[in-house]
Amino acid sequence: MKRIALSLWVALLVSGCATTPGVHGHLYPVEGRVTTQAPAPVYKVTLDMLSVKRRISANAEVCQGSLRTLGQHEPDARSMEADWDRVYGQGFFLATLLGKDRGHATLTGIGGACMRIELFNPRHEDLLNTILLDDVEGVARDEQGNLFEVSFDGGN
Secondary structure: OHHHHHHHHHHHHHHOOOOOEEEEEEEEEEEOHHOOOOOOOEEEEEEOOOOOEEEEEEEOOOEEEEEEOOOOOOOOOOOOHHHHHHHOOOHHHHHHHOOEEEEEEEEEOOOOOEEEEEEEEEOOOOOHHHHOOOEEEEEEOOOOOOOOOOOOOOOO
16 A cells, blocks of 8 residues: 555655645545555645646655646546545536536556546636645545545645
């Protein structure tokens, strides 16, 4: 499970963002093998909103990627629909997210894919140009099938 343990310092140093403040958040386990650990671990995630590519970093393995807008008409726009419903309740995706753009990132590490993350801010649909992320809702699924709720502390 240490592969999914998120490390802010390592992620910042490897991504070259050591001098750039990031927005800090957490991944809370919802489903999967990681939830059987007592207590269930809470992992850190950092979003560098000041970089041109909106870098998002996670994992002791240093999983990182660029946050991009996932448009409502893209082929994979509904690929995490079931994950949203598992985290936020049945019907959440259709009632809240269908027809709206979201932030999306596929994080990769040394060994390849680590996890996929989707983010949505109900107050600011243009997530990539929003610095304060305190209202952001999100989901993440790692390569081992663990599902996480994503939340940010807001501000820098």
